[in-house]
Amino acid sequence: MTANKHAWSDRKSFHNFTLPGEIARRSTIANSLGMGVFRLRITFHGATRRVTGSAHLLEVGSRRILLDCGLFDSDKNEVDGPNRSLTFDPRELDAVVVSHAHSDHIGRLPLLTRQGYRGPIFVTHATGDILSVMLRDSARIKREDARNASLLDPYAEPVEPLFDMYDVECVIDALVRRPYQEPIQILDDVTLTYHNAGHILGSAIVQLDVSESGGAPRRFVFTGDLGRRDMGLLPDPEIVRDIDFLVSESTYGGRTLVGYDTLLKQLSAIVARAIRLKGKIVIPAFSLGRTQRMVYCLQELFDVYKVRPIPVYVDSPLAYRLTEIHRAHKEAYTPAARRLMENDEAYFGSKYVEYCMSWDDSRRLNHLPGPMAIIASSGMCDAGRIRHHLRHVVEDPDNAIVIVSYQAEGTLGRKIAEGAEQLRILDQDLDLNAAVYVLDGFSGHADKDDLAWWYEQTGGGYDRAFIVHGEPESMEALAPVLQSHSKNPVVVPELLSTYEL
Ligand SMILES: [Zn+2]
Numbered sequence: 108m109t110a111n112k113h114a115w116s117d118r119k120s121f122h123n124f125t126l127p128g129e130i131a132r133r134s135t136i137a138n139s140l141g142m143g144v145f146r147l148r149i150t151f152h153g154a155t156r157r158v159t160g161s162a163h164l165l166e167v168g169s170r171r172i173l174l175d176c177g178l179f180d181s182d183k184n185e186v187d188g189p190n191r192s193l194t195f196d197p198r199e200l201d202a203v204v205v206s207h208a209h210s211d212h213i214g215r216l217p218l219l220t221r222q223g224y225r226g227p228i229f230v231t232h233a234t235g236d237i238l239s240v241m242l243r244d245s246a247r248i249k250r251e252d253a254r255n256a257s258l259l260d261p262y263a264e265p266v267e268p269l270f271d272m273y274d275v276e277c278v279i280d281a282l283v284r285r286p287y288q289e290p291i292q293i294l295d296d297v298t299l300t301y302h303n304a305g306h307i308l309g310s311a312i313v314q315l316d317v318s319e320s321g322g323a324p325r326r327f328v329f330t331g332d333l334g335r336r337d338m339g340l341l342p343d344p345e346i347v348r349d350i351d352f353l354v355s356e357s358t359y360g361g362r363t364l365v366g367y368d369t370l371l372k373q374l375s376a377i378v379a380r381a382i383r384l385k386g387k388i389v390i391p392a393f394s395l396g397r398t399q400r401m402v403y404c405l406q407e408l409f410d411v412y413k414v415r416p417i418p419v420y421v422d423s424p425l426a427y428r429l430t431e432i433h434r435a436h437k438e439a440y441t442p443a444a445r446r447l448m449e450n451d452e453a454y455f456g457s458k459y460v461e462y463c464m465s466w467d468d469s470r471r472l473n474h475l476p477g478p479m480a481i482i483a484s485s486g487m488c489d490a491g492r493i494r495h496h497l498r499h500v501v502e503d504p505d506n507a508i509v510i511v512s513y514q515a516e517g518t519l520g521r522k523i524a525e526g527a528e529q530l531r532i533l534d535q536d537l538d539l540n541a542a543v544y545v546l547d548g549f550s551g552h553a554d555k556d557d558l559a560w561w562y563e564q565t566g567g568g569y570d571r572a573f574i575v576h577g578e579p580e581s582m583e584a585l586a587p588v589l590q591s592h593s594k595n596p597v598v599v600p601e602l603l604s605t606y607e608l
């Protein structure tokens with residue numbers, strides 16, 4: 108394997124892709140040894156019967172391709188617990204293919220470079236831009252987490268950060284940026300094509316075509332995270348046909364979410380209430396994706412549906428940096444969204460929207476009168492500036508909290524969504540009197556109907572189909588839907604289980 112790594116060391120050559128001689132030679136040796144070079148095999152290293160930790164290892168003969176390398180949710184009491192060790196040897200990988208830049212898909216990439224991976228990491232153009240911001244931010248947080256954990260017990264060994272900035276820079280150096288719909292040969296018998304998944308900016312469905320000389324090509328498809336249909340800003344997920352092997356996400360595989368028109372009506376009623384009561388609307392939102400979607404929806408309400416505008420504050424420097432990337436990828440949006448944003452002063456930033464960068468900007472909002480909307484992170488309210496906005500608004504019934512994304516069990520966001528009477532925020536016990544609205548239709552994930560539609564459009568007829576990236580109930584609900592498109596029983600794999608394809 109070591110000789111092979113040198114073949115990849117000149118990263119500039121990835122753009123004009125040439126087959127490294129070392130890999131071709133290794134295939135031939137493996138073939139002559141009767142090792143079944145074109146054996147296709149998959150092992151699931153994460154996102155099995157849970158949402159996080161996406162990482163699937165595809166073996167094509169003796170070559171190894173890792174699909175995603177995401178973070179697992181970890182217990183707060185155990186710094187980075189399940190993320191500390193990889194369940195494969197990164198030095199034995201030949202290529203890494205990333206579906207999109209959410210941390211549950213990219214968060215452990217720096218562990219690969221830290222532990223010796225020197226090959227290419229394939230991404231779409233926008234994913235490359237977002238990933239660089241997200242992982243640098245993550246390295247800073249990991250350093251602080253480790254420092255804080257070390258302070259808890261001054262006599263214990265200092266806690267090492269999960270990875271550092273150097274590991275992240277190695278990841279960024281290894282990126283090979285690809286457009287959608289343009290096949291590229293990534294190994295001698297493997298071609299990669301990205302299709303727009305419509306989930307977040309840059310998100311992709313991964314298509315790998317494996318062609319044995321003389322034999323029929325076989326098509327492996329990994330959905331990554333699929334977006335919803337008809338959501339205004341991003342286009343519907345693209346369709347891939349003639350799939351032999353499918354690995355499908357299932358986050359909302361057991362639910363039917365309300366449509367975009369209904370969501371806009373609900374949001375419009377919440378804005379009208381804030382105007383009437385001079386209240387504040389606080390929207391906890393992830394800096395990546397959900398923040399930009401909510402800004403766009405409010406812009407649409409004001410400009411297209413002529414709802415009386417209120418000031419909108421986006422209180423997150425990270426969200427601002429990510430919004431800059433969203434502005435640089437105008438080609439990514441639906442024609443209707445482009446028209447709307449071009450007519451306004453700027454993409455994701457109009458006369459109604461202000462981005463708060465400093466703590467002073469953020470604190471100023473507490474003293475401004477309503478009506479207004481504040482969008483801040485973290486999306487589940489466990490960290491970040493959202494907590495101090497919540498502390499200021501929860502006790503006043505004229506205010507509203509709008510939940511627009513999934514809230515994991517045990518988080519402050521979950522308690523709010525479930526209507527707890529009392530909340531503990533930043534060491535203060537507060538009564539929850541503000542109105543709470545749960546609009547989970549704003550999710551970036553396909554629901555059961557969207558997934559059924561996508562399978563139908565692909566033409567079905569899969570040889571094998573696997574369900575990942577969901578809670579067990581969602582997987583169970585989705586399995587019969589997927590089964591009607593699969594020739595063999597649908598598999599819900601266990602962690603570290605391997606299947607011959
Ligand atoms: Zn995602």
Ligand SMILES: [Zn+2]
Pocket residue numbers: 158161209211212332576
């Ligand atoms: Zn995901």
